Amino acid sequence: MARSAALVLGSVMLLAGQDAAAQYPSSRWRPDERVVVGDYGVVLALAAGRDLLYAFTEDGIGVYDARLRRWELPLPLPPGFMPPPGSPAIVDPMDRSAWLGTLSGLLHYDPRLDLVETVSIPGGVSDIMFDRDDTFIGLYVRTRFGWQLVQRGSGIVTDAPGLPPPERQIRATTVESVMRRDPGLAARSPLALTDDRMRDYRYTAAAQLEYTEDLFLGTDGLGVLHVDPVTRQFERLPFGLLDRAAAAIAIVDEQVVVGTSGRGRRVGFTFMSGDLQRFAYEEGPPATGFRFRRILDVADDGAALLAATDRGVWRVGEDGRAVRLAPELIGEAIGAYAVARTDAGVWTGTERGLLFVDDAGDGMMIDARVREPVYALLVLADTVWLGGVRGLAFVAPGSDSMLAPATLAEDPWMRDPVVALAHGGGVLVAATTDRIAWRHAADGWRVERSLAGEVGRIVALAGDEAGVWILGSVGAVHFVPGRATFPQAVRRDDLPGEPWDVAADERYLWIATDRGVVRFEQRVLQR
Numbered sequence: 001m002a003r004s005a006a007l008v009l010g011s012v013m014l015l016a017g018q019d020a021a022a023q024y025p026s027s028r029w030r031p032d033e034r035v036v037v038g039d040y041g042v043v044l045a046l047a048a049g050r051d052l053l054y055a056f057t058e059d060g061i062g063v064y065d066a067r068l069r070r071w072e073l074p075l076p077l078p079p080g081f082m083p084p085p086g087s088p089a090i091v092d093p094m095d096r097s098a099w100l101g102t103l104s105g106l107l108h109y110d111p112r113l114d115l116v117e118t119v120s121i122p123g124g125v126s127d128i129m130f131d132r133d134d135t136f137i138g139l140y141v142r143t144r145f146g147w148q149l150v151q152r153g154s155g156i157v158t159d160a161p162g163l164p165p166p167e168r169q170i171r172a173t174t175v176e177s178v179m180r181r182d183p184g185l186a187a188r189s190p191l192a193l194t195d196d197r198m199r200d201y202r203y204t205a206a207a208q209l210e211y212t213e214d215l216f217l218g219t220d221g222l223g224v225l226h227v228d229p230v231t232r233q234f235e236r237l238p239f240g241l242l243d244r245a246a247a248a249i250a251i252v253d254e255q256v257v258v259g260t261s262g263r264g265r266r267v268g269f270t271f272m273s274g275d276l277q278r279f280a281y282e283e284g285p286p287a288t289g290f291r292f293r294r295i296l297d298v299a300d301d302g303a304a305l306l307a308a309t310d311r312g313v314w315r316v317g318e319d320g321r322a323v324r325l326a327p328e329l330i331g332e333a334i335g336a337y338a339v340a341r342t343d344a345g346v347w348t349g350t351e352r353g354l355l356f357v358d359d360a361g362d363g364m365m366i367d368a369r370v371r372e373p374v375y376a377l378l379v380l381a382d383t384v385w386l387g388g389v390r391g392l393a394f395v396a397p398g399s400d401s402m403l404a405p406a407t408l409a410e411d412p413w414m415r416d417p418v419v420a421l422a423h424g425g426g427v428l429v430a431a432t433t434d435r436i437a438w439r440h441a442a443d444g445w446r447v448e449r450s451l452a453g454e455v456g457r458i459v460a461l462a463g464d465e466a467g468v469w470i471l472g473s474v475g476a477v478h479f480v481p482g483r484a485t486f487p488q489a490v491r492r493d494d495l496p497g498e499p500w501d502v503a504a505d506e507r508y509l510w511i512a513t514d515r516g517v518v519r520f521e522q523r524v525l526q527r
Contacts, residue, residue, distance in 0.1 A: 129171045413435060
């Protein structure tokens with residue numbers, strides 16, 4: 001349900017007045033219609049109430065429901081906003097919203113309204129607290145001018161008339177205070193702060209639930225750790241991407257698989273459920289990690305995953321062990337752009353042509369005449385379609401030659417490199433950087449007009465039951481066969497970064513960018 005600014009700012013539950021607060025995000029989407037998933041491994045602050053934990057991270061705000069043991073949908077931080085690690089954070093006892101002290105003032109997040117506000121306070125805020133017996137009076141904030149009071153409702157900031165006695169103060173939990181109360185925690189921490197790759201991390205924030213005494217610790221790379229109040233055992237609460245810089249995305253075995261671009265801190269894969277409740281990561285062998293840096297395409301291979309990377313094509317097993325396919329034909333210096341699986345074996349589009357590897361592990365380069373990049377692959381029935389420098393081609397069943405469709409070979413618009421392929425809505429679609437060609441199985445090819453105005457430079461395609469999603473540098477459209485128009489469903493400002501890849505399932509459209517993955521509700525995009 002849409003909410004007006006007047007309603008939000010008129011709420012007596014907010015401390016800040018209309019002229020003191022800036023609201024985020026300003027969006028045409030409801031919170032569940034568009035969700036940006038980032039890397040929440042670096043935790044800047046934590047706040048806990050009765051059953052909710054708020055995690056303020058580099059890429060956004062996460063809310064963990066400790067009673068249901070599940071994460072709510074993440075929310076981005078305001079543009080340009082980055083609190084320092086260890087910033088004070090606290091939960092409002094009256095409405096369970098969260099307050100965060102920053103170098104420029106306060107940040108307030110109310111999960112009931114899915115609203116983030118920033119409140120400017122000269123001198124910044126170094127500490128915050130509530131009076132347990134008089135929470136209605138407002139929030140106490142410590143600035144370089146001393147303790148001040150932000151009055152609830154009016155948002156007026158005044159000098160604090162006096163502080164409540166220590167036993168009534170609801171203060172932000174700190175890592176130092178937790179370690180003083182439980183010296184044994186520090187002794188057990190080195191193992192908890194070491195990941196599978198033997199990298200060491202440190203604590204950045206702490207928070208404790210009000211009644212159960214469940215302890216949560218934020219880190220500078222491992223996300224949030226939960227300490228059980230009875231067993232005192234550490235448990236990692238995985239949430240978000242392995243790394244925000246995403247280059248490849250695919251739906252594999254009802255999971256969303258995201259491959260990193262190599263531009264960030266980590267290299268590997270994120271496996272997440274469509275409802276964003278289950279996250280798992282793979283970074284390769286503990287001692288070495290993966291030998292590739294950039295993942296450009298992924299495909300299902302039964303119990304394993306196929307990955308086209310900047311260093312050839314690899315089969316990644318469930319144990320993280322990666323085996324490079326056909327190393328005698330394509331060295332690690334040769335990149336792979338696309339990979340697809342058939343009953344006979346694995347097809348890979350590389351910088352030097354089309355590679356086929358059968359189930360016995362024997363490889364061959366298809367069509368010795370072609371030693372040019374193959375950017376896209378699509379298996380349709382028994383035919384392998386490929387997009388390359390010279391346009392669209394196919395390999396017929398049992399053939400070792402690449403052939404171009406006769407009608408398209410004569411079309412000047414489709415002699416440009418074909419960068420993406422997809423099948424959806426009963427049609428095969430091939431894309432150059434600015435237009436598409438498509439055909440039904442029994443019909444000839446049709447070439448559409450330039451789509452540069454709607455999507456910019458085309459980068460990827462994804463098929464669904466109704467048609468094909470066309471992702472470009474400035475947006476995305478949904479192509480439906482027979483429809484004459486291409487209304488823009490996703491705009492550039494709907495994306496947090498440069499788009500690289502797209503995938504679609506029955507409910508969601510997923511777009512991988514260099515600053516996170518965006519999940520869109522398909523029913524909203526197509527209405």
